[in-house]
Amino acid sequence: MGVAGKHFPSHGHDAADNDAQSSQSSQSSQSVPASAADERIRKESFFGHLLNRPEFAAISGTVLVFLVFAIGASGSGMFNLDGVMNWSQVSAYLGILAVGACLLMIAGEFDLSIGSMIGFAGMMVAIPAVYFHWPIWAAIVFAFAGSMALGALNGYLVMRTRLPSFIVTLAFLFILRGLTLALSIMVADRTIISGVGDLAQADPVTNFLFHGVALHALFTSLAHMGIGSLLDNGQPLVPGIPKVLLWWFGLAAICAFVLAKTRYGNWMLAVGGDANAAKNVGVPVRRVKISLFVLTAFCSCLFAVLQVCDIGSAAADRGLQKEFEAIIAAVIGGTLLTGGYGSVVGACFGALIFGVVQIGITYTNVSSDWFRVFLGVMLLIAVLFNHYVRRRVSQS
Numbered sequence: 001m002g003v004a005g006k007h008f009p010s011h012g013h014d015a016a017d018n019d020a021q022s023s024q025s026s027q028s029s030q031s032v033p034a035s036a037a038d039e040r041i042r043k044e045s046f047f048g049h050l051l052n053r054p055e056f057a058a059i060s061g062t063v064l065v066f067l068v069f070a071i072g073a074s075g076s077g078m079f080n081l082d083g084v085m086n087w088s089q090v091s092a093y094l095g096i097l098a099v100g101a102c103l104l105m106i107a108g109e110f111d112l113s114i115g116s117m118i119g120f121a122g123m124m125v126a127i128p129a130v131y132f133h134w135p136i137w138a139a140i141v142f143a144f145a146g147s148m149a150l151g152a153l154n155g156y157l158v159m160r161t162r163l164p165s166f167i168v169t170l171a172f173l174f175i176l177r178g179l180t181l182a183l184s185i186m187v188a189d190r191t192i193i194s195g196v197g198d199l200a201q202a203d204p205v206t207n208f209l210f211h212g213v214a215l216h217a218l219f220t221s222l223a224h225m226g227i228g229s230l231l232d233n234g235q236p237l238v239p240g241i242p243k244v245l246l247w248w249f250g251l252a253a254i255c256a257f258v259l260a261k262t263r264y265g266n267w268m269l270a271v272g273g274d275a276n277a278a279k280n281v282g283v284p285v286r287r288v289k290i291s292l293f294v295l296t297a298f299c300s301c302l303f304a305v306l307q308v309c310d311i312g313s314a315a316a317d318r319g320l321q322k323e324f325e326a327i328i329a330a331v332i333g334g335t336l337l338t339g340g341y342g343s344v345v346g347a348c349f350g351a352l353i354f355g356v357v358q359i360g361i362t363y364t365n366v367s368s369d370w371f372r373v374f375l376g377v378m379l380l381i382a383v384l385f386n387h388y389v390r391r392r393v394s395q396s
Contacts, residue, residue, distance in 0.1 A: 054334030055346030057385045061332065061378065062349050062356075069360045076363040081228050081238045083363070091355025092248040093303055095348050097326035098333070099248075099255050100299035102347035104292045105330055106259070108272040108339030109165040111293060113154065114326055116176035117300035118307070118319025121147045123180050125305060126193040126314035136199040136206050144301050150176070151297025155290030173323070180316045197312025210309040213240030244306045248348075251299070256344040268292070272339030328375060329354055332382040341386075353378065 069078060077083050097114055104111055124143035128134040134142070154172055158165045184191050200211040213219075216239050222228050223236035231237055259265035267288050270278040279285045300319070308314050331337065332353060333346030354375070361371050 054341060054343040054386075055349060056334070057382060058333040058343075058346040058349035058353065061382075062353055065353050065356050065360075069356065069363070072366075073360055073363040078360055078363040083359075085238055085242065087355045087359035088352075089242050089244060089355075090359055091352045092242070092244040093307070094322070094325055094329055094354055095248045095351035096244070096251060096299050096303050096306075097296075097322060098329035098347040098351045099252050099344055100292075100296035101323075101326040102330040102333065102335050102342055102344055103255060103259065103268060104296050105327070105335045105337065106272045106339060106342040107268045107289055107292050108275065109158065109289055109292070110169060110327070111151075111154065111296045112166065112169040112323045113150075113172035113176055114296060114300050115319035115322035115324075116173045116180070117147055117150065117297055118304045118322060119180045119314075119316055120150075120176045121301040121304035122308045122314035122318050123184055123193070123316065125308050126196050127183065127187050129199050130193055130195050131187055136196070136203045140206065140210070140305055143305065144298065147297045147301035147304075148294050151294040152290055154297070155293030158293070159286045159289060177316075184316045191316040192313055193315075194313040196308050196314060197310075200309040200312075206309065210243060210305055212310075213242050214246055216240040242310070244310070247302060247306065251302075252344055252348050259344055264288070269340055272341070274340075325354065328379050331386065332378055334382075334386060336386055337383070350382075 073079075078087070101111065101114065121143045124146050125136075125139045128142060129136045129139040150172070154165075154169055157163070158168050161168070181191065184193065197211070200206045219228065219236050219238055219240045223230050223238075229237040259268060267278070267283050270281075270283050271285050271288050275285050303322075304314075304318065307318065329350035330342065330347045332350035333343060333348065335342030335347060357374055358371060361368055361374075
């Protein structure tokens with residue numbers, strides 16, 4: 001009892017001291033702002049936050065391009081409804097490729113066979129449908145399956161051999177281009193196969209998904225109401241929204257959501273940032289990269305199917321240099337060549353810049369020869385800006 005009695009006063013004294021100390025510390029912490037109490041918290045300006053966004057440069061460039069053409073091509077019809085559909089359709093075709101290229105570049109890889117895959121996939125649709133009398137929908141399914149299988153083979157070889165994807169896909173660029181030429185000559189004795197458009201229009205599923213335009217009745221009504229122009233036969237000058245625009249918007253929305261809001265999107269960024277570190281924490285690096293090669297092949301085949309159904313023919317030289325244009329659009333959109341950083345939205349704005357300049361320059365008095373010069377300058381500016389942003393993000 002005596003021992004216990006001696007112990008309690010001492011314990012009560014310590015508790016009182018601790019209460020006093022905690023009271024003083026709580027008062028002092030209340031008097032000091034949170035930002036000063038924790039040096040790890042750093043305030044950032046609104047403009048600084050914008051600079052850290054990968055799509056900031058592409059959006060700014062898009063605004064600048066629109067301002068330039070609004071001044072230089074004013075009154076030329078570029079921003080009339082038919083003019084808008086012209087450059088937006090060009091942007092949409094490239095945008096489909098840019099979405100796939102962007103995600104693959106974020107994961108730290110390249111696919112230089114995109115352009116050749118377009119020509120090859122077009123032949124995979126046209127030859128069975130025209131010469132072997134397959135249903136057009138079956139030829140399209142065959143083209144998607146074959147393209148995605150080749151994309152998986154691309155990814156498997158890159159992961160299996162550990163060779164740079166630049167080398168492996170460069171080899172497939174020549175292989176697919178050569179196969180396209182050889183097969184078209186062997187089967188059709190020509191490099192252009194026509195008659196696909198009529199088959200696509202006759203098939204209800206293909207016509208609904210890939211051929212023609214959407215909202216034709218709405219655009220016809222608007223034209224009769226005075227919104228838009230009418231042709232002599234009573235049809236609107238702009239018959240509707242091209243299907244490629246709807247595919248572009250849908251694909252971009254899905255891929256942007258996956259990149260920003262899902263675990264799979266985090267895996268892409270992690271794999272592109274440091275593949276070894278990502279593998280050590282359980283990220284399936286091989287599966288992620290191979291699936292993205294499959295995605296780029298899917299985008300190339302989608303481009304080819306839409307183009308074949310729209311133009312009505314397949315040609316062996318289709319897609320020439322489209323791989324570089326897709327990479328340029330992704331880089332302009334804020335995607336780093338080193339991987340681990342990028343934006344699907346930015347890649348779409350990069351494709352929009354490309355389409356506006358390519359078509360818009362024909363509405364001005366400037367020679368179209370300057371288009372490539374502008375594209376190269378935009379690429380250089382984008383690379384320098386992306387390097388600055390990456391360094392800024394790393395330092396912060």
